[in-house]
Amino acid sequence: MGLFIVACGVDDRSTATLDQMNQGASSAGDGVSAVSVTIKPGHGVSGLESGERISSVVDGWTVRYDRLLVVVGDVKEISGSAPESFSDGTTYLLDLRQVPAGGASMASSALSLMSFEDSEFSTLIPSGRTALILATEADRELMVKAGYSIYIEGSMTSATGRSCRPDDPTDCAPAPRIGFSWGLAAAANFSGCDGFTLRNDDTAELTVTLPGDRWFLGNFSVDAERSPRRAQWVADADLDRDGETTLRELRAIEAAVLFSPERGYDLRDAAIPVETAYDFLAAQIRTIGINSANGCALGTPLD
Numbered sequence: 001m002g003l004f005i006v007a008c009g010v011d012d013r014s015t016a017t018l019d020q021m022n023q024g025a026s027s028a029g030d031g032v033s034a035v036s037v038t039i040k041p042g043h044g045v046s047g048l049e050s051g052e053r054i055s056s057v058v059d060g061w062t063v064r065y066d067r068l069l070v071v072v073g074d075v076k077e078i079s080g081s082a083p084e085s086f087s088d089g090t091t092y093l094l095d096l097r098q099v100p101a102g103g104a105s106m107a108s109s110a111l112s113l114m115s116f117e118d119s120e121f122s123t124l125i126p127s128g129r130t131a132l133i134l135a136t137e138a139d140r141e142l143m144v145k146a147g148y149s150i151y152i153e154g155s156m157t158s159a160t161g162r163s164c165r166p167d168d169p170t171d172c173a174p175a176p177r178i179g180f181s182w183g184l185a186a187a188a189n190f191s192g193c194d195g196f197t198l199r200n201d202d203t204a205e206l207t208v209t210l211p212g213d214r215w216f217l218g219n220f221s222v223d224a225e226r227s228p229r230r231a232q233w234v235a236d237a238d239l240d241r242d243g244e245t246t247l248r249e250l251r252a253i254e255a256a257v258l259f260s261p262e263r264g265y266d267l268r269d270a271a272i273p274v275e276t277a278y279d280f281l282a283a284q285i286r287t288i289g290i291n292s293a294n295g296c297a298l299g300t301p302l303d
Helices: 137-146 232-236 247-251 277-285
Strands: 033-041 062-078 083-085 091-095 104-111 114-116 118-123 131-133 150-157 162-165 168-174 177-184 188-193 196-198 203-210 298-301
Touching (some): 033 062, 062 137, 062 203, 091 137, 137 177, 162 232, 177 232, 177 277, 196 203
Parallel strands (some): 033 203, 091 131
Antiparallel strands (some): 033 104, 062 091, 062 150, 114 196, 150 177, 162 168, 188 298
């Protein structure tokens, strides 16, 4: 199968060229079927507003991201006999904030005529050969050097924000702004995703949607996206109250204290054991591909 890299709009954040955008394995109209793989931004990649709706942050915080980097690859379709890969081992680094609403095309491949029962894809650890789509060389250097599959950098604000001790919710201090810079090696495979029938002389689009709000959800169920978003846990995890919540601080907090049922959390069904607040973050990151847009049923850790 042929594979090529394209981008939805070429700017100084993408390594795709116009020549790359105009070439491909095949296209509809030449008698050969093809599939195009597209990454789309899900809910929250541009930030989250405070509000009473489930899709808002219900505990008063407004969230903004400066970088939301994720590495994607190993996209396959399952036809009932054997997986048919849409990649040649290429991984792709995206800054989800930069991806337009219509999506960014990752790859296009010529395929034989068939119906695919379902699809799968993975978030992965990058290499120096990871292709850039709406991301920079500096982004790739950061991800490769540290071995991250995802990097989340931003802040959350609230005029009435407070940071309270996880084990004593009455011990609080004003916290109008909390920053965070979290890089994790949390690779996962997402399977049981939507399939399709590819007809002769047709080009089908396989869409992978990645949101920016999973770590603010309260449980790990398949329909967790229907639950409220809460960000107070990030403020409470700022143990030294310096205005930034670090991964070191998250590792020092027992998950059962910060994510109790009384606070609206259910730690069952997590893909990894959740013993600390860091584990909660890592487990939620491993659900990033499970949402109604993808139809994926399972997220399996790859590390």
